[in-house]
Amino acid sequence: MKFIDEYRDSDRARNILKKIEDTVTKPWTIMEICGGQTHSIVRNGIDQLLPDGVRLIHGPGCPVCVTPLDILDRALSIVSKPGVILASFGDMLRVPGSRETLSVAKSGGADVRVVFSPLEALNIARENPQHEVFFLAIGFETTAPGNAMAIKQAARENLRNFSELVSQFMVPPAMRAILSSEKNMIQGFLAAGHVCTVTGYEEYERIGEEFHVPIVPTGFEPVDILSGILRVIEMLESGRSGVHNEYGRVVSREGNPVAKKVVDEVFHVADGHWRGIGVIPQSGLQLRDEFAPFDTQKKFNVADIQPDESPLCRSGDVLRGMITPERCEAFGKECTPLKPLGAPMVSAEGACAAYYKYHGKVL
Amino acid sequence: MSIELQCPVPHFNHETIQMAHGAGGVLSRELTRKVFLPCFGNSSLDTLDDQAKLSIGAGKIAFTTDTFVVSPIFFPGGTIGDLAVSGTVNDLAVGGAIPLYLSAGFVLEEGFPLTDLQKVVSSMADAADKAGVQIVTGDTKVVEKGQCDGIFINTSGIGVIKNGIDISCTNLKPGDSIIVSGTLGDHGMAVMAARKGLSFQSDIISDTRSLSALISEILDEVPEVHAMRDPTRGGLAATLNELAEASRKGIVLDESTLPVRPDVQGASELLGIDPLNVANEGKVVVAVPRESAEKVLRVMQRHAYPSAGDAAIIGEVVDEHPGMVIVRTFLGSKRILEMPLGEQLPRIC
Numbered sequence: 001m002k003f004i005d006e007y008r009d010s011d012r013a014r015n016i017l018k019k020i021e022d023t024v025t026k027p028w029t030i031m032e033i034c035g036g037q038t039h040s041i042v043r044n045g046i047d048q049l050l051p052d053g054v055r056l057i058h059g060p061g062c063p064v065c066v067t068p069l070d071i072l073d074r075a076l077s078i079v080s081k082p083g084v085i086l087a088s089f090g091d092m093l094r095v096p097g098s099r100e101t102l103s104v105a106k107s108g109g110a111d112v113r114v115v116f117s118p119l120e121a122l123n124i125a126r127e128n129p130q131h132e133v134f135f136l137a138i139g140f141e142t143t144a145p146g147n148a149m150a151i152k153q154a155a156r157e158n159l160r161n162f163s164e165l166v167s168q169f170m171v172p173p174a175m176r177a178i179l180s181s182e183k184n185m186i187q188g189f190l191a192a193g194h195v196c197t198v199t200g201y202e203e204y205e206r207i208g209e210e211f212h213v214p215i216v217p218t219g220f221e222p223v224d225i226l227s228g229i230l231r232v233i234e235m236l237e238s239g240r241s242g243v244h245n246e247y248g249r250v251v252s253r254e255g256n257p258v259a260k261k262v263v264d265e266v267f268h269v270a271d272g273h274w275r276g277i278g279v280i281p282q283s284g285l286q287l288r289d290e291f292a293p294f295d296t297q298k299k300f301n302v303a304d305i306q307p308d309e310s311p312l313c314r315s316g317d318v319l320r321g322m323i324t325p326e327r328c329e330a331f332g333k334e335c336t337p338l339k340p341l342g343a344p345m346v347s348a349e350g351a352c353a354a355y356y357k358y359h360g361k362v363l
Numbered sequence: 364m365s366i367e368l369q370c371p372v373p374h375f376n377h378e379t380i381q382m383a384h385g386a387g388g389v390l391s392r393e394l395t396r397k398v399f400l401p402c403f404g405n406s407s408l409d410t411l412d413d414q415a416k417l418s419i420g421a422g423k424i425a426f427t428t429d430t431f432v433v434s435p436i437f438f439p440g441g442t443i444g445d446l447a448v449s450g451t452v453n454d455l456a457v458g459g460a461i462p463l464y465l466s467a468g469f470v471l472e473e474g475f476p477l478t479d480l481q482k483v484v485s486s487m488a489d490a491a492d493k494a495g496v497q498i499v500t501g502d503t504k505v506v507e508k509g510q511c512d513g514i515f516i517n518t519s520g521i522g523v524i525k526n527g528i529d530i531s532c533t534n535l536k537p538g539d540s541i542i543v544s545g546t547l548g549d550h551g552m553a554v555m556a557a558r559k560g561l562s563f564q565s566d567i568i569s570d571t572r573s574l575s576a577l578i579s580e581i582l583d584e585v586p587e588v589h590a591m592r593d594p595t596r597g598g599l600a601a602t603l604n605e606l607a608e609a610s611r612k613g614i615v616l617d618e619s620t621l622p623v624r625p626d627v628q629g630a631s632e633l634l635g636i637d638p639l640n641v642a643n644e645g646k647v648v649v650a651v652p653r654e655s656a657e658k659v660l661r662v663m664q665r666h667a668y669p670s671a672g673d674a675a676i677i678g679e680v681v682d683e684h685p686g687m688v689i690v691r692t693f694l695g696s697k698r699i700l701e702m703p704l705g706e707q708l709p710r711i712c
Contacts, residue, residue, distance in 0.1 A: 008693065010619075010693045010694060013693075013694055014694070017694075042698070043692075043698060044692050044693075044694055044696065044698075045692050045694060045695075045696020045697060045698055046694070046696070048696040048697070049694060049695070049696055091635075103381055103382070103383070104379065104381070106382075107379045107380060107381050107382075108379060116634075222693075222694060337704050338389055338390070338704060356701075357699065357701050358698040358699055358701075
């Protein structure tokens, strides 16, 4: 497959590994922002192959992991009402709410449907005019355009039985928060390729300059990730900061203007509450007032949501890069994919699930 | 009035049945171990093979049953009917049995079109003909609208096991080669692509077919086969984990040898699914002493579908890390191939 096979080529990957070994002269700590990159790193055992001093820290870029517990509890409360259908990406079904998961609610009779896009949720609303259909609109800059499009389409059709329970986040404010922390140990970033496809990397240039760190947008195949790591190390070793784009086949400096425009039309920037991390100023997106009829939170006034996080779960420390998953005392004991305490053990992009699935236990 | 349970009362993380309990992964295994085995356990059932091997008189027969609830019931490359026949035939054949007779039980929903039933039953007859088995008894029940999804089919089957054949998932030996008869994930991905709401174009067709002729030839040429399984629900990952666990041996796979069609690989990545967790309905995994591996491969290549090059030796059985499956990645690193947790998507097979 063109654009795939050449990025899984073992000779090419080994050559880059050799270059990394030849380039490194001192220890470096690099964060990969995106959960998809985390899975690729662990699935391909890239972390096992890097020279000893090079440490990869997993970042907060898993959309399921950072969706706050109160959003999930709200969704569970709303879908328990008669005549309501919840459409959600499959990943959310096993995420533990304070008392139960969407999957358990579904088995108890709640109308929870797995969809692959928000436009599919719109279809459910069209086909079920007697029902209220709400979509769990989670994610980063990658899902925001699709979620915004669905709202615009619903408004165009005056589809008043459709709404979105929005929990959208943006990556750059989280990077700033990590770099501003007194405990920060991150020296360079692999930026999330798909996010940059939408946003471009102008904002990352400002972050790189302000905090004097190298930032390298990169893809998800082994060769992409190794090339990104090599480029970050080269920049670190030579004292350079700023952005070098290693995902040029899909990422441009200006990003996707059409996608950015629809996001701006539908959402406005607001403070964002990240599960496990807390509030990061100006890191979230909320529906603009003119789309209030399509805002699930406004349509269903759900009071008395008091989320109850497990005190054992250290997913916040994992998401901020303070610890790797196996250093959480509950990892593999009280917390497993079958009985997760926190979202990073559930999501396909969660760092804890990646560690557990691929090498957390024995390797 | 209280009812006293006679068998051990299980402790569950889940108090109700979830879709994942039927998906062939960790939760399916938990259900079997915690509910069925404590009440039904006996020497035939406890092996957790795909079939029971029963001594009757001087000979041995194999007996198995399976229920098919696939949605949609017509998918590229097959129907719920030929799946119901092939699935049960294959469960007998992987125990080393020659499949002979099947039963067919139908649960039909009020309002189900008779023309669809006719199509399903015709496909069953064709599949039975090709597999050399007869459907000799059956049953039909109709339930009210909304109580089942159109049609559910249960098939049970009986076959005979030749003297000298001893195949079981508990039989893996260090040094065995692991061989798979063709590309992985075709059935599950074909069904997913045909599901309502999943709108990607694909030419992927199910591999649903009877394995009895292939397995019969393998056993004629290599009677020393140790274990065989058809990697259905849960895919190759579930099958190999079950074999490793039942035999208390380790399995090491070589990632670069795993046969996956590029379109299946692409669709899997689009959906965020590992093709090794996706169901197959016309493939067999064989564990055989290393020195016989090439011979098995040659037989598979004679039967391989759609191309002879798809069958492959994919790994070996080792003494280390008993009960676990390890993948050697294309970069030379290692990762665990876990038992899938549960459903990839509801009702793949």
